[in-house]
Amino acid sequence: MTEFDRDAIQARLTTCTSKEATFKELVSLSKQLERLSDADKTDEHKVKGCESAVWLIEQQDNGICTFQADSDAKLMRGVLVVILSLANGRSKAELQAMDLAAELSQFNLSSYLTSSRTNGILGILKQIQA
Amino acid sequence: MIFDANKLRDEFPILAMEAHEHPLVYLDNAATTQKPQAVLDALIAYYTTSNANVHRGAHYLSDRATAQFEHARDRVARFINAPQADHVIWTQGTTDSINRVAYGLEWCLKPDDEILITSLEHHANLVPWQQLAFRTGARLRVLPLTSKGEWEPEYERYFNEHTRIFACTQVSNAIGVKTPITDMLAAAKAVNAFTLVDGAQAIAHYSVDVQALDCDFYAFSGHKMYGPTGIGVLYGKPHALEVLTPLQTGGEMVSHVTYNSTEFNVLPYRLEAGTPNIEGVIGLAAACDFLAAQDRQGMIEWEQKLARYVFDELKFNTDIEIYSPASDTTVVSLSVPGIHTLDLNSYLDSQGIAVRAGSHCAHPLMAQLGVSSTLRASFACYNTLSEARRFCDVLLEAIEILGDD
Ligand SMILES: Cc1ncc(COP(=O)(O)O)c(C=O)c1O
Numbered sequence: 001m002t003e004f005d006r007d008a009i010q011a012r013l014t015t016c017t018s019k020e021a022t023f024k025e026l027v028s029l030s031k032q033l034e035r036l037s038d039a040d041k042t043d044e045h046k047v048k049g050c051e052s053a054v055w056l057i058e059q060q061d062n063g064i065c066t067f068q069a070d071s072d073a074k075l076m077r078g079v080l081v082v083i084l085s086l087a088n089g090r091s092k093a094e095l096q097a098m099d100l101a102a103e104l105s106q107f108n109l110s111s112y113l114t115s116s117r118t119n120g121i122l123g124i125l126k127q128i129q130a
Numbered sequence: 131m132i133f134d135a136n137k138l139r140d141e142f143p144i145l146a147m148e149a150h151e152h153p154l155v156y157l158d159n160a161a162t163t164q165k166p167q168a169v170l171d172a173l174i175a176y177y178t179t180s181n182a183n184v185h186r187g188a189h190y191l192s193d194r195a196t197a198q199f200e201h202a203r204d205r206v207a208r209f210i211n212a213p214q215a216d217h218v219i220w221t222q223g224t225t226d227s228i229n230r231v232a233y234g235l236e237w238c239l240k241p242d243d244e245i246l247i248t249s250l251e252h253h254a255n256l257v258p259w260q261q262l263a264f265r266t267g268a269r270l271r272v273l274p275l276t277s278k279g280e281w282e283p284e285y286e287r288y289f290n291e292h293t294r295i296f297a298c299t300q301v302s303n304a305i306g307v308k309t310p311i312t313d314m315l316a317a318a319k320a321v322n323a324f325t326l327v328d329g330a331q332a333i334a335h336y337s338v339d340v341q342a343l344d345c346d347f348y349a350f351s352g353h354k355m356y357g358p359t360g361i362g363v364l365y366g367k368p369h370a371l372e373v374l375t376p377l378q379t380g381g382e383m384v385s386h387v388t389y390n391s392t393e394f395n396v397l398p399y400r401l402e403a404g405t406p407n408i409e410g411v412i413g414l415a416a417a418c419d420f421l422a423a424q425d426r427q428g429m430i431e432w433e434q435k436l437a438r439y440v441f442d443e444l445k446f447n448t449d450i451e452i453y454s455p456a457s458d459t460t461v462v463s464l465s466v467p468g469i470h471t472l473d474l475n476s477y478l479d480s481q482g483i484a485v486r487a488g489s490h491c492a493h494p495l496m497a498q499l500g501v502s503s504t505l506r507a508s509f510a511c512y513n514t515l516s517e518a519r520r521f522c523d524v525l526l527e528a529i530e531i532l533g534d535d
Binding site for chain 2: 019020023024027028031051052072073074075076111112114117
């Protein structure tokens with residue numbers, strides 16, 4: 001399990017001064033994501049409402065949640081790294097108390113997050129809190 | 131008359147916009163086109179000078195609205211060379227037109243009958259027939275067309291004594307190829323099948339002559355030909371329209387009603403229940419006038435030249451697979467193996483370029499092409515060579531950034 005450093009990721013994305021740089025950074029972040037095996041990419045793990053395919057798997061250990069996620073689209077994998085950096089290592093209660101969408105908006109992703117993408121991502125956040 | 135896209139652009143106010151701090155480059159025209167000022171003016175003029183319900187009131191405004199509404203039918207009939215205005219039925223769009231025919235012909239199908247479509251259809255010209263087949267026990271058959279829009283001579287056998295209905299698109303929305311519509315319609319007529327042509331992707335680009343096509347039904351949408359959304363046309367030959375069971379019943383479509391019976395009105399009203407989309411009809415007629423006033427030959431040559439430019443720029447790039455034909459098309463549909471089309475789309479969008487990534491409502495066709503989605507740039511009369519060039523440049527930039535593994 002890779003631990004993602006939220007602050008480092010935020011620093012990397014918020015210092016991007018152009019959209020090109022943001023896209024490059026997302027591509028670079030995407031490489032940190034551990035890919036799921038095909039066996040794990042089941043319909044049950046698939047998040048509904050995303051434009052690209054997204055799978056999310058949750059594990060709980062002593063009340064602490066760990067999520068694994070994958071997508072067939074690279075930029076989405078970059079965003080998943082951002083999301084996992086926010087969500088992993090917290091309890092369900094902690095996650096439910098957070099405004100994950102507001103947290104995500106601090107990562108300077110507006111050039112990527114079109115309205116239809118945002119809907120899909122809200123679906124992922126909802127599932128993390130469920 | 132010389133076609134000049136740069137001049138024509140000025141008639142489309144929205145094209146002056148910026149998107150994500152870049153000049154908007156609108157290359158999603160196969161999904162819907164932008165609207166010229168003349169269409170916008172017609173909508174405003176209707177509401178500011180003529181708004182009333184049609185065919186109803188004996189009052190000044192209602193007379194004006196009805197006159198404009200019926201005059202619009204004449205203009206649209208002329209636009210597609212329909213012999214008479216009452217062969218033009220107003221619908222909500224292509225999907226609605228096809229559904230009305232699929233419902234209206236249900237009475238003529240029995241088990242063992244066949245409904246024939248092709249492998250290049252939009253879901254709008256597939257699902258209504260499939261569902262009709264489910265309801266009646268008829269078989270849905272799919273005539274294989276290649277992605278070059280060709281068919282094998284031995285496929286004549288798909289047209290046989292069981293074929294009741296043949297429905298085919300004139301131009302593929304997903305890859306922009308023309309189908310061999312004339313030959314197929316001839317084969318369908320030889321076996322006495324009802325014929326429907328899906329003209330959604332043809333109507334903005336090619337001069338459509340329904341009498342020359344000699345099809346029973348022709349369906350298209352206003353919004354894909356510079357007109358408003360929510361309005362479309364079902365053209366039909368009189369005998370074909372006459373035998374359709376009305377999908378919708380209610381006011382306007384009747385001539386006499388008792389509690390025990392209803393006498394339906396004559397065509398076209400028999401197939402137009404309820405208050406119609408009057409503003410849509412008037413806007414559509416304005417769009418027909420807009421197109422009719424252009425040098426149509428020059429326009430289509432220009433649109434095809436833009437697609438050809440993109441094709442030629444990208445054809446030797448080994449990262450890119452192109453599914454559209456090299457010529458005779460206004461669309462370039464492509465994929466970049468290893469990069470998701472949605473990611474390409476996101477990058478293009480961030481640079482102000484509007485294209486479409488996805489399966490283009492044609493899942494079976496995507497399966498035939500062996501991809502799950504493509505990126506489609508589709509051109510209209512107002513696009514310029516510099517927009518085509520910018521699309522290519524930004525696409526290559528996207529591939530460079532997103533291809534980094
Ligand atoms: C070939 C084809 N047929 C049918 C349709 C459906 O048109 P509408 O959504 O306007 O009803 C489209 C629209 O994309 C199309 O491209």
